[in-house]
Each structure stands twice: as C-alpha cells, then as structure tokens.
Amino acid sequence: MKHKWNTRTKLVHAGTRRSQYGEVSEAIFLTQGFVYDSAEAAEARFLEAGPDEFIYARYGNPTVRMFEDRIAALEGAEDAFATASGMAAVSGALTSMLKAGDHVVSARALFGSCLYILEEVLTRFGVEVTFVDGTDVEAWRRAVRPETKAVFFETVANPTLDVVDVSAVAEIAHAAGATVIADNVFATPVFSRALELGADVVVYSATKHIDGQGRTLGGVILGTREFIRKTVEPYMKHTGGSMSPFTAWVLLKGMETMDLRVRAQAATALELAKVLENHDKLERAIYPGHPSHGQYELVRRDMGAGGTVISLDIRGGQAAAFRFLNALDIVLISNNLGDAKSIATHPATTTHQRLPDEQKAALGITPGLVRLSVGIEDTADLIADVLQALEAV
Numbered sequence: 213m214k215h216k217w218n219t220r221t222k223l224v225h226a227g228t229r230r231s232q233y234g235e236v237s238e239a240i241f242l243t244q245g246f247v248y249d250s251a252e253a254a255e256a257r258f259l260e261a262g263p264d265e266f267i268y269a270r271y272g273n274p275t276v277r278m279f280e281d282r283i284a285a286l287e288g289a290e291d292a293f294a295t296a297s298g299m300a301a302v303s304g305a306l307t308s309m310l311k312a313g314d315h316v317v318s319a320r321a322l323f324g325s326c327l328y329i330l331e332e333v334l335t336r337f338g339v340e341v342t343f344v345d346g347t348d349v350e351a352w353r354r355a356v357r358p359e360t361k362a363v364f365f366e367t368v369a370n371p372t373l374d375v376v377d378v379s380a381v382a383e384i385a386h387a388a389g390a391t392v393i394a395d396n397v398f399a400t401p402v403f404s405r406a407l408e409l410g411a412d413v414v415v416y417s418a419t420k421h422i423d424g425q426g427r428t429l430g431g432v433i434l435g436t437r438e439f440i441r442k443t444v445e446p447y448m449k450h451t452g453g454s455m456s457p458f459t460a461w462v463l464l465k466g467m468e469t470m471d472l473r474v475r476a477q478a479a480t481a482l483e484l485a486k487v488l489e490n491h492d493k494l495e496r497a498i499y500p501g502h503p504s505h506g507q508y509e510l511v512r513r514d515m516g517a518g519g520t521v522i523s524l525d526i527r528g529g530q531a532a533a534f535r536f537l538n539a540l541d542i543v544l545i546s547n548n549l550g551d552a553k554s555i556a557t558h559p560a561t562t563t564h565q566r567l568p569d570e571q572k573a574a575l576g577i578t579p580g581l582v583r584l585s586v587g588i589e590d591t592a593d594l595i596a597d598v599l600q601a602l603e604a605v
C-alpha cells in the first residue's frame with residue numbers, strides 16, 4: 213500500500229510512528245536513552261535492536277527514525293541516516309567508506325565546505341582526489357581509474373547552476389566499480405531523481421528546502437540498506453554527527469509542506485527568469501529551467517523543473533552587485549537558500565570569499581554574480597522588487 217503513495221501523501225504520512233496515545237502530530241521524543249525491562253533485555257537489544265527498539269539517541273531515536281523513513285520513502289531509497297547538518301552528511305558519506313590509498317573523482321564546482329572536505333580533509337588521510345569539470349562527461353571518463361572508489365558531485369552546482377549528467381557519470385563510475393555520491397541540495401528533494409538515474413548515495417542539507425523556514429541545521433544520507441546500516445551508521449554513531457530529535461521533528465513538519473513550497477518557488481523563479489532574460493543591467497540571468505540555460509534539455513529530462521535558485525550576473529562588477537543588493541526591499545541579504553523568504557547572496561565576497569581569484573574566475577564566480585534563492589512570497593511583488601533594485605544599479 214504505502215509504496216503506491218504519491219509524493220504529497222508520502223510527505224504528510226510516510227514513516228509516522230504513533231505512541232500509545234494516538235497523537236495526530238508526530239511526537240518529539242526528547243530523550244537521550246531508553247529503559248530496558250531487565251538486564252537480559254538490555255543485553256539482547258545491544259546484540260540486535262528490533263525495528264521499534266532504540267538504545268541511545270546517537271544511534272537512533274523514534275522521532276529521528278520517522279524523519280529517516282519519510283525522506284527514504286520520498287526518494288525511493290532503501291534507507292537513510294539523519295545527520296546534525298548537511299556537512300555531517302557529506303563528510304560522513306565520504307569518510308565512512310574511504311581509506312588511505314583510495315582515489316576519488318569530484319566535480320570542481322562545489323559548495324565551499326564540500327570543497328574543504330575533499331581538498332583538505334580526505335587528502336590528509338591519504339585519499340587522492342582528482343577534480344574535473346562536472347559538466348564534461350569525457351573529463352569524468354579520463355579521470356576515473358581502476359582504484360577509483362567514489363565519484364562526488366553536486367547535481368546542480370552552487371552558485372553557477374551547472375548541471376551534471378547523473379546517468380552518464382554513473383555509467384562511467386560503475387564500470388570502474390566506484391560508488392556515485394550526489395549532493396542534491398540545488399536539485400531539491402522535490403525535483404531530483406538522482407537515485408533513479410544511477411546515483412548510489414544521495415546527500416542533502418536538510419537546512420535548505422526540507423526545513424525551508426530557516427529554523428534548523430540538518431542533513432541526511434540516503435542509499436541501500438546495506439550501505440546505510442553497515443557503512444554509514446557505525447561511522448556516524450561512533451563519531452557523533454547524529455541528528456537531534458527536536459531537529460527531526462522540525463524537519464518532519466517542514467516536509468509536510470515541502471512539495472507545495474518548492475513548486476511555488478520554482479514557478480516564481482521561472483517567471484523571474486523570463487522577465488530578466490536580456491535585461492540591459494545583466495550580463496546574463498542563469499536559471500536551469502529556462503531555455504537560455506545551456507543544459508536546458510538535460511534539466512527537463514532529469515528534473516522536469518529548474519529548482520528554486522536563479523543567479524544574476526550584474527553588469528558593472530562588485531559595485532553594481534552591491535548597489536543591487538542594497539536596493540532590495542523584500543529579498544533579504546543572507547546566505548541560506550531554499551527558504552520561504554527570498555534571499556540574495558554575493559558569493560564572491562561571502563560563501564566563496566576564501567577561494568583565490570583565479571579559482572573564482574574558473575568557476576564562473578564573477579564579481580557581479582548574485583545568487584537569488586526564490587521564496588514563497590507573491591510572484592508579482594518579487595518581480596517588482598528585483599526590477600526596482602536593478603534600476604538602482
């Protein structure tokens with residue numbers, strides 16, 4: 213029955229566990245541990261815990277398990293492990309499966325902290341990492357070797373919105389026996405079909421669209437039951453990056469409205485992209501769901517829609533970008549994305565400030581680039597706000 217549910221039904225009901233009180237809204241089990249009826253019962257549970265048996269909140273908790281089961285049902289994954297943040301999910305997925313001597317191929321265009329894990333952390337422990345242009349399938353083919361253990365990419369890269377052809381890269385990786393790990397934040401859990409397209413492991417920062425209301429940090433690793441319970445869980449439960457029950461509850465509530473929010477945000481983003489095409493204050497407007505995007509056909513095939521983020525390259529460099537940001541009335545200057553509130557970010561001076569100028573240039577992070585995360589406000593109000601701020605440039 214449950215596997216036949218469609219997305220919105222799953223987002224409201226999948227994974228729900230009711231206590232003996234039959235509560236309608238999911239309960240928050242704010243408890244670090246659980247009591248055993250006897251010493252023998254404690255011994256038996258440590259040997260093997262049943263599906264409704266918990267030991268310690270770092271290992272698992274009923275509210276956290278509801279979140280894991282709901283997002284796994286949504287993604288069509290066998291299992292999921294919830295983490296304290298998106299970065300705990302990215303670093304946990306990679307470090308739980310890699311060892312010294314392994315080789316990883318990664319797309320170059322990454323969220324700053326993801327780049328830190330690959331460039332600074334993994335290499336310190338003897339993992340070799342090769343970076344490629346994620347949009348170039350031949351570059352992936354040249355870089356993957358027999359000892360390649362994993363490939364890593366953001367399906368839609370931050371902030372330039374380049375898209376990776378998941379099925380083509382998965383085919384190359386699988387031929388070498390490598391695990392495909394996709395950071396799916398920008399594709400969003402609503403539009404992504406990364407597992408279906410061939411990714412073995414999907415990671416999310418739940419801080420973004422899953423909460424979608426700017427309240428909490430969270431993350432999740434999705435994959436086969438074998439990978440989640442045999443590789444990820446032992447690593448995460450012993451290293452401490454587990455999700456708190458309160459966070460899981462916030463995210464369960466966020467998931468109920470996620471499909472409605474994300475579809476409304478994507479619809480407004482597309483309207484904005486249409487209005488901003490060929491705008492005289494812009495070098496270009498980048499939106500994966502607009503025909504002017506170089507990978508529009510790939511986006512249509514794999515995601516069906518362009519997501520909730522649009523990037524604007526404003527003529528006149530940093531000074532012009534700052535004038536635009538400072539003139540915005542509704543859109544907030546901040547650095548989250550996927551939020552109900554529209555948010556604008558200047559990557560070159562904030563999220564990607566740390567990168568040397570050559571690297572920024574290579575990644576397309578120009579001084580005029582502004583990343584706009586489109587919220588759920590009224591579409592006409594948002595378009596008017598962006599247009600008046602462009603006039604102020």
Ligand SMILES: *Cc1c(COP(=O)(O)O)cnc(C)c1O
Nearest residue numbers: 297298299323395397417419430
């Ligand atoms: C935000 C983000 C992360 C990190 O998530 P946190 O919840 O902030 O730890 C990782 N990858 C991408 C693509 C992100 O946008």
